[in-house]
Amino acid sequence: MLYRLGIRPLLYLLKPEPAHRLTIGLLGGASRVPGGLGLIGACGAIHDPRLAVDAMGLRFATPIGLAAGLDKNAEAYRAFAALGFGFVEVGTVTARGQPGNAEPRLFRLPADRALVNRMGFNNDGADAVAIRIAGQARLPVPLGINIGKTKVTPESEALDDYAHSTRALAGLADYLVVNVSSPNTPGLRDLQAVAALRPLLERVREEADAARPGGRVPVLVKIAPDLADRDVDEIADLALELELDGIIATNTTIARTGLATPSRLVDRCGAGGLSGAPLKARSLAVLRRLRARVADRVVLISSGGIETAQDVVVRMRAGASLVQIYTALIYDGPGLPGRLARGLLRELDRAGLDSVMDMIGNG
Numbered sequence: 540m541l542y543r544l545g546i547r548p549l550l551y552l553l554k555p556e557p558a559h560r561l562t563i564g565l566l567g568g569a570s571r572v573p574g575g576l577g578l579i580g581a582c583g584a585i586h587d588p589r590l591a592v593d594a595m596g597l598r599f600a601t602p603i604g605l606a607a608g609l610d611k612n613a614e615a616y617r618a619f620a621a622l623g624f625g626f627v628e629v630g631t632v633t634a635r636g637q638p639g640n641a642e643p644r645l646f647r648l649p650a651d652r653a654l655v656n657r658m659g660f661n662n663d664g665a666d667a668v669a670i671r672i673a674g675q676a677r678l679p680v681p682l683g684i685n686i687g688k689t690k691v692t693p694e695s696e697a698l699d700d701y702a703h704s705t706r707a708l709a710g711l712a713d714y715l716v717v718n719v720s721s722p723n724t725p726g727l728r729d730l731q732a733v734a735a736l737r738p739l740l741e742r743v744r745e746e747a748d749a750a751r752p753g754g755r756v757p758v759l760v761k762i763a764p765d766l767a768d769r770d771v772d773e774i775a776d777l778a779l780e781l782e783l784d785g786i787i788a789t790n791t792t793i794a795r796t797g798l799a800t801p802s803r804l805v806d807r808c809g810a811g812g813l814s815g816a817p818l819k820a821r822s823l824a825v826l827r828r829l830r831a832r833v834a835d836r837v838v839l840i841s842s843g844g845i846e847t848a849q850d851v852v853v854r855m856r857a858g859a860s861l862v863q864i865y866t867a868l869i870y871d872g873p874g875l876p877g878r879l880a881r882g883l884l885r886e887l888d889r890a891g892l893d894s895v896m897d898m899i900g901n902g
């Protein structure tokens with residue numbers, strides 16, 4: 540309520556990107572002052588063992604995580620964990636630092652509870668982000684690190700680019716995500732073709748193992764909602780073949796269908812990925828398709844248009860072990876992870892279940 544009536548209108552006085560920078564700056568700052576994280580936790584974070592999920596050899600405090608892209612440079616992830624997220628994913632990080640696309644590159648579509656972005660992986664680069672993470676205390680919840688290709692790296696050298704980031708970051712991550720699904724780096728999504736994806740995932744696995752002798756960091760792939768069903772099936776089969784730890788489905792879409800926002804306003808945003816409520820149906824359809832193919836042999840993380848506890852339940856019953864949120868946090872504010880957790884507990888009571896894990900694939 541305070542966020543929606545008080546803080547959000549103030550943030551809306553700013554353009555989306557300065558509002559984003561201000562939020563990250565405040566959260567990052569708050570997490571560095573004594574007592575700051577405790578204050579952030581007062582936003583309503585919920586701790587209840589019935590919400591815990593065991594997956595990929597890790598314990599997630601709740602199945603609700605922060606999606607990649609909000610904390611690209613790992614500046615405020617401790618604050619997001621304190622807000623009550625069960626896990627946090629930083630990045631996308633690329634081998635070399637890069638400025639991303641020209642501004643404006645982030646747009647609000649409030650009538651659709653959606654965003655359009657063409658940020659283009661603006662980030663400090665793998666080595667700088669590694670130093671930043673190494674300098675912070677370990678998170679109480681799993682930390683995912685999402686890696687992508689540097690824009691200027693030619694596609695023929697993509698493997699080396701991802702390999703560099705893997706070497707820099709695998710030792711610091713609880714899990715690693717190979718992002719081949721952002722629409723904002725030219726050619727990136729071509730890496731989803733199995734012929735390109737197989738050697739890429741094999742190389743990342745190799746480098747991750749070398750960076751963590753004696754340990755094994757889970758490796759996941761993040762896919763686009765715009766893949767044809769046949770391509771989704773092929774990636775599912777590849778994941779089984781390579782014994783990949785997980786698939787994150789989905790990233791943002793290049794589609795602009797079914798929007799309430801007038802098309803001239805949508806067109807004014809230009810190219811980029813659409814996120815939020817309009818992504819809900821396709822993201823769920825991709826999840827169902829993956830689950831039908833991999834059953835419980837590959838962990839599925841659902842992302843795209845998740846806004847309510849009911850959405851979380853639907854995704855978990857459809858086979859997701861975990862979910863991730865970005866756009867709903869922008870519209871609903873920092874109390875969202877706590878509200879969703881309380882809603883999930885109510886759903887558990889209603890269904891007579893002892894653990895959210897009992898919902899997974901039980902739809």
Ligand SMILES: Cc1cc2nc3c(=O)[nH]c(=O)nc-3n(C[C@H](O)[C@H](O)[C@H](O)COP(=O)(O)O)c2cc1C
Binds near residue numbers: 842
């Ligand atoms: C502004 C913005 C930036 C994003 N940046 C990244 C990114 O760097 N890497 C990535 O894998 N996904 C990125 N995403 C996609 C989100 O992680 C998420 O998969 C997607 O937005 C769907 O979830 P949502 O509907 O809850 O927002 C970004 C999304 C937004 C809105």
